Amino acid sequence: MTSRNKLLIIGASGHGRVVADIAIKMNRWQQIAFLDDDEEIQSPIRVKVIGKSNDAFTYINDYDIFVAIGNNKTREKIQTQLGVAGANIPTLIHPSTIIGEKVEVGIGTVVMAGVVINCCSTIGEGCIINTGAVIDHDNVIEDYVHISPGARLAGTIKVGQGSWLGIGSVVSNNVNIISGCMIGAGAVVVKDITEPGTYVGVPARRV
Ligand SMILES: CC(C)(COP(=O)(O)OP(=O)(O)OC[C@H]1O[C@@H](n2cnc3c(N)ncnc32)[C@H](O)[C@@H]1OP(=O)(O)O)[C@@H](O)C(=O)NCCC(=O)NCCS
Structure with missing residues (x-):
């Protein structure tokens, strides 16, 4: 259109x-x-x-x-x-965003100032990739996910539809986070999250 x-x-x-x-x-x-x-x-x-x-x-x-x-x-x-x-x-992308090769960003998604999205990552529709977030290579961020300011995602991570990663949270490489999760501010996710819920702390645990 x-x-x-x-x-x-x-x-x-x-x-x-x-x-x-x-x-x-x-x-x-x-x-x-x-x-x-x-x-x-x-x-x-x-x-x-x-x-x-x-x-x-x-x-x-x-x-x-x-x-x-x-x-x-x-x-x-x-x-x-x-x-x-x-x-x-x-799709709204701040001019200061650094986007690698073969990155796709869906409609209705906003990518804010200072974000880095590295090679071969896919960002779905209706997502918020908030200020200064880092999404490294080969990530799959499904639709309507919010990655809060300063969150850092290593390589080959999948975040399921509608999940919310809190400010300053960290996700280690090769981790899947299922749909329906809230990852608290500053949490560090080091292994797959397979049950929807709220997770906080280092390493992140369900509350
Ligand atoms: C995880 C979160 C959603 C929990 O909110 P909540 O359900 O209202 O929980 P509460 O504030 O009642 O806290 C419940 C307990 O968890 C602890 N807690 C809450 N958030 C925490 C966090 N991020 N890390 C560690 N502990 C946390 C509280 O200290 C409290 O502990 P206590 O029972 O021993 O006192 C919220 O604290 C959070 O981290 N939100 C992220 C906000 C954000 O990133 N905003 C960015 C917007 S762009």
Whole structure:
């Protein structure tokens, strides 16, 4: 589908504003606006709130639409609905990102400032690859995963759909993390996680 010259970002919270900043720096859209369900929300940047999230469906023919909601399940729900309705959903990549050969990044995914993604890794749809994260070679990050700021993933790691790796977490090479996991801030994952749940500590253990 051809991309539009206007972009709508659903969600004007802190995460949404970082997303907007990346979109501005990409220099690809002539106009950028937010949708948010919170009537009180104020945008301190030059991107303004022009309606509520449901209004997205009426803008589908005029705007590219990006879902900037931190909760993985909510983001998945809204992005899926928009996809079914025929929305053009872009991929947002900060210009400072370092991306290796044969890296694929899906639609609706944002890759933030200072991220490194090395050769032959695949990032799914609707993911958040947050500020300064490192995803080394041959990783498979499935759809709607959030890799928080400063998380570091070694080589040949798989992260299942919708899982969330907390800020500063570390994953050793050749480890699989199943779908439905929350890896706590600073946790170090050294072996496969095969049961959904919350894991914290060094080495990471289920709580
Ligand atoms: C793991 C996490 C989800 C748990 O949150 P929670 O369910 O609200 O748990 P609580 O804060 O009630 O903590 C429960 C216990 O686990 C401990 N704990 C929580 N997070 C921990 C962590 N990351 N590492 C080690 N221990 C942790 C708490 O100290 C507490 O221990 P206690 O019972 O002995 O007092 C959360 O602490 C966390 O790490 N979130 C990551 C946030 C993040 O990365 N944000 C980035 C956004 S971009």
